[in-house]
Amino acid sequence: MSSRSGSRRGYETSDQLTGHSAAPAVPESSEIEAGGLIFYHMDLYGSKERFDIFPEELSGQGERSLGDTRRESALSSEKIQHSQEAGYDLEKEVAELAKMYGLDEDREKELELLGGHPEMVESRWPSARTEKQRGLPGETSQDEDESKARAEDNAESPMRSGEGLSSSGISDEWNSQAVSEEEESGDVFCSTCKIPIRAFDKLFGEHKDHEVTKLPNAMESEKEEIHKNMCKLEEQIAQMENFASHLEEIFITVEENFGRQEENFEVHYNDAVQVLAQKYEEQLEALGEEKRQKLEALYGQLVSCGEHLDTCKELTDRTQELYLENDKANFMKAAITMVDRLEEFLKKEVDLELSTVPDFEERVIDVSEVEQLMNSINIIPAPCAPVINPQAPSAATGTSLRVCWSLFSDDTVECYQLCYKTVSNERQHTLKVKETYCTITNLLPNTQYEFWVSALNATGISPPSERTVYVTAPSPPTINSKKIRSCENAALVCWESGDINPVDSYTVELSKLADEENGDTITESIVGIPNCEVLIHLQPTQSYHICVRALNLGGSSERSDPVLIHTTGTYFCLNEDTAHPLLAILDDGFTIHPESVPEYTTPSVFHRCIGILGSLIPFPGKHYWEVEVEEDTEYRIGVAFENTPRHGYLGTNNSSWCMRHIITPSRHKYEFLHSGMTPDIRITLPPRRIGILLDYENCRLSFFNADIAQHLYTFNSHFQHYVHPCFALETPGILRIRTGIAVPPWTALP
Known part of the structure; x- marks a missing residue:
């Protein structure tokens, strides 16, 4: 294919990818001199309009004049007219030329890039003829030579000076870019169409005016929506499971009650079957109809409940699988359908009301005509004692208990009487229950309760069951x-x-x-x-x-x-039980109130030293905390054992290690005290933030000026027990304690 054809292909492909049609532009003469190339649309080839885009004067040698071009155009027009008169088809010739110069391939590529819309391509490309259409009668070899000459003439363009410069490279670049973008998966989400799309489609495609968002953001939003629906679905599942369990128990109760009633009628009517045959059949039929209606109603509701519950679980499993989907595009495609399905399903109202009640109507038989016979019939016996089931693992909360029992006999039962009381109390509570279970509320947490139950019918009440102990769950600590x-x-x-x-x-x-x-x-x-x-x-x-x-x-x-x-550092609290009465603990430390010293009634508080202990530090390793002090405050800070004497001063005994600051007329004096002994140490720069490092493993207690990372003093002592931080004030002031600080690297000692 000629470079001219390749140049056209690259130019048109770029226009199609950007969504703009290529309009012919007339270049200025200055642009011709500077660039040396003139680009024009190939749709103008072979038409009269193409002459309008050429400048009157073309730079460079070997270019044809405008007059020569017009004469060639006139000659071509005469040839075309002559060919039409001789029976030639101009459209056929154009198709042959398109195939000869590779324009059919350009048409196929454009059709592929436009997504299979031939109507958009047909408006720009002439249709190609088949091989059979080229052999029309009346076509001579001379006409073929003229057609070839005209095609070769049209193949020459003002672009000849630069036709091989970069046209084929531009074409290949755009074609490869189009293919890569076609194969690229969606990276943004169209909120209007609810589908993942490419960013290219948002800029130049059919989604240009649609609202879009980032695919990860859309994915997170859909996950949140699915999570909300899953929570609602789980609540509905729990509700439906409880209701289904309730339906099952009601179903069994109704079936057992009516079954026992049937047997009772049958036993009593067999003694007078000849006299009461008609009444027996009427009563049994009516009783059976009532039973059938209630059982059918309950069974239908139970089946509906089961189907709804199965649908809920299926949706939950499907939603869980979708929620774990890692592929974003697949997730978003399936999430839209799933969210719509969940919303549609959750809109359906669920009927949680019983379709019938387990009560049965007591039927009275008119036996006036056979009163003597009926007097000889035995009445319904009183039921036997029920049996309370042991406590189930999930039957208790802090304030409620679910008690269940069973009746291992064929007795007719109308209701049950449940009694309970605490093990340590004689006060008794009684409830009447239709079912064989009951949930008792408003109970005390972590308390044992005794339960027993009796069964009742029209004849009387059964003996009570054996007492069973249930216990409520504890209160939260x-x-x-x-x-x-x-x-x-x-x-x-x-x-x-x-x-x-x-x-x-x-x-x-x-x-x-x-x-x-x-x-x-x-x-x-x-x-x-x-x-x-x-x-x-x-x-x-x-x-x-x-x-x-x-x-x-x-x-x-x-x-x-x-x-x-x-766990960024060591945290401890101040033990108020050890504080001197003049100390008041604040959120950021503690201070002294000017109050008189009261009498000491608790041996754990400090008496003479206005001090306090922190909570015990029971962890091996290194522990660091800081104390912020004021320059004119006198204090003692350090560590002490739990049994350090409360009637003495910190640092004066062998159970405490302290740094002491006092102000003398000549200077600030700093002492490091243990058993009353202190080395002669002078500190030129008074510390305002003192760091204390307790190292259990190396048996060290070190003090630092934390503002300048200066080591002040270290006690080398074997701590036989864990110690408490200790603090004391000798003059009114404030000490601010900072805990939870990681051990600074500058505290490392050789």
Whole structure:
């Protein structure tokens, strides 16, 4: 194919991909001189209009003049007219030329790129003739030579000087780009059409004016919508399962009651069958009709309920599979249909009302004519004692119990009488129940209850069943956030039981949080905890939500209110039970109130030293915290054992290690005290932020000026027990304590 044809192909393909038609443009003479190329649309070949796009003067040698071109056009017109008079078809010749110069291939490629719309191509390309149409009678070899000459003449264009420059490269580039874009999968989502599309279609295609969004955002939005529908579906499934269970029990109750009634009629009427045959048949037929109507109504409702429940579960399974789909395009294609199906299904109202009641009408037989015979008939006997079933694992909550029982006889029963009371109390409660189960509410948590039941009919009441003990689930515990201590790899969690009665064990549930999100996904559970505290090993630099459940024979309690624990450093609280009466604990530290010292009645508080202990640090390893002080405040800070004397000063005994600051007339004096001994250490720059590093493994307690990373002093002492942080004020002032700080790298000592 000639380079001219290739140039045309590349030009038209680019126009089709951008969605614009190629309009002929007349280049200025300055542009001709600068560029050396003139581009024009190939649809003008062989037409009179093509002469209008040529400039009057063409630069360069070897170009034809406009007069020569017009003379050739006139000659071509005469030849065309002569050919038509001789019986030649001009359209046939054009088709042959198109095939000769490869224009048919261009037409096929354009048809492929336009998505199979031939009507858009036919307006731009002449139709090709078949080989048989070329052999029309009257066509001479001279005409063929003239046609070839005209085609060769038309093949020459003002583009000859630059026809091989880059036209074929442009064509190949656009064609490859079109193919790659055609094969590219959807990367945006059209909200108008509800389908994934390519970004190219939004810019130049049929979705140009539609509203679009990013495919991941659309996917997340659809997932949220599906998740909401799944939650509604799960609620409906739970509701339908409960209703189906209720229907089954009602169905069985109705069937048993009417069955026993039939047998009772049959036994009594057999003694007087000849006299009461007609009445017996009438009563049995009426009773059977009533039974059939009620059973059919209940059975139909039960079948409908089962079908609805099966549909719910099928939708849940399908939705779960769709929710796990990783391919975005496939997910979005299926998600639209699934969301519509879910919404349509959830719009249907579900009938949760019983179609009939289990009561049966007591039928009275007119036996006035056979009164003597009827007096000899035995009446319905009183039922036997029911049997209460053992407590089911999921039958209890903190305030309710579901009690079930059975009747292992063929007695006719109209209702049941359920009695219960607490094991430790004689106050009795009584309920009348139609079914063989009952849910009792407004009970005390973690409490044992005795239950017994009797059956009743028109004759009388049965003996009571044996008493069975049920127990309610415990109340949720309460986590004591002030007693929680943690470090970079562990936490000590303490809580209080919500019940007076003891429970069997506790379960701690951990939820790891990412970026402080409020998630309820349990990542770890610790079960079988016998006491109200537990030491948990955690991962460093993480945040956790921690909840506690209490367990007994009745089941598990609800979760306690969650607490947030960070493992970025050591956390501890101040123990108010050890505080001197003049100390007031604030959110950011503690201060002194100018009050008189009251009498000391508690041996755990400090008497002489105005101090306080922090909670115990029971974790091996390194622990770091900081204390912010004011320049004119006198204080003591450090660590101490639990049994450090409360009537003395911190640092004056062998159970405490302290840094002391006092102000003398000449200077700020700093002392490091243990058993009253202090080295002679001078600190030129008074620290305003003091870092304390407790290293259990290396038996060190170090003090630092945290503002300038300056090491002040280190105690080398073997700690026989875990220690408490300790703080004391010798003059009114404020100490601010900062915990949860990771150990700074500059605290490393040789």
